[in-house]
Amino acid sequence: MVKVLKTGLYSTIQDLGRHGYQEYGVPYSGAMDIYSASMANVLLGNDANSATIEITMTGPTLEFNCETSICISGADLSPRLNESQIRLNKPISVKSGDIVSFGKLVSGFRSYLSVLGGFKTEKVMNSYSMYPGITKYAMLFKNMTLIIDTSLDGLDKNHAGIKVKNTHFTNKTMDVFKGPEFDKLSKKQQDLLFSQPFTISKDNNRMAYQLTESLENNLEPIITSSVLPGTIQLTPSGKLIILMRDCQTTGGYPRVLQLKESSINSLAQKITGDSIRFDLK
Structure with missing residues (x-):
């Protein structure tokens, strides 16, 4: 024991x-x-x-x-x-x-x-x-x-x-795939996702990591749909939320990106103030 x-x-x-x-x-x-x-x-x-x-x-x-x-x-x-x-x-x-x-x-x-x-x-x-x-x-x-x-x-x-x-611990680039609502973003919004760094906010835990920087958001809410660890949601305020292992099973925010499994693991080792970038696969 x-x-x-x-x-x-x-x-x-x-x-x-x-x-x-x-x-x-x-x-x-x-x-x-x-x-x-x-x-x-x-x-x-x-x-x-x-x-x-x-x-x-x-x-x-x-x-x-x-x-x-x-x-x-x-x-x-x-x-x-x-x-x-x-x-x-x-x-x-x-x-x-x-x-x-x-x-x-x-x-x-x-x-x-x-x-x-x-x-x-x-x-x-x-x-x-x-x-x-x-x-x-x-x-x-x-x-x-x-x-x-x-x-x-x-x-x-x-x-x-x-x-x-x-x-695994030093990499700042998070590999992502397009989420179901990615194509609803404007070309400008899509470009911003991959051209600027994002900072991990103090609001990070086993449920989700919220990023500090905002992205202009004019998308309509979606019908509550399936989400899973690694889903990146765009909130009405323009904040990006990366769902983690204890996340809910459904959500109503647009799912713009999906983290690769290896990037979920790397993100779990990041702390408040760390900077990351997204790389589309």
Whole structure:
């Protein structure tokens, strides 16, 4: 078992998402940065869909009450094992009584901690991903106990040499496809989408990232239609909203662009004030 001594800013259990229930209004959820979450799992020899702890900006403090192995990928939040710094993207053995904690945010925004076999918390609709109203708990809380499989032994050494793409964190260009309402934009509006940078506003979370700059908008609202993570909506005020993993399943704003999956993952590592550009594919 793993005891949560401190929670950090916003720490949740996430796997790769809750698929097949969107017709009932259930969000996909899942790791904001699927690339990093999968990396943390694969380096341990886990299935990529095993449940991890998603850590946002500041990390939790965790007490391990059993022997297991962990791996931390994604943002660099200065992870430590018993106050000694540990490396990212490297399987680490932990013993009963060991404390894993985090310090200063060095780069990125979200980090992922995997354990051998994955976390075995509440599973709802074929997913461990926490979401308010779907799972009993929406995030980790102090003194919470996380169940893990202590019967597993050893690591799959064949995964130890996987190389992490640094561009995943440094790239400012977001690859996009045309959204269903893209062609309703004027030529000027279309050109502006790809000729200017956009800044991530303070309004960013697991549901959506809003951008600071405005785009002139004279489009009519659409009939409520399907949306999904990566859908970029143009609001009546001219603001662009990029839907993320916990987004609603339908929306009434024009869907002007759609982020490529790899760009959703990269965007999840951006913070308030970061600048991005769109590149049409």
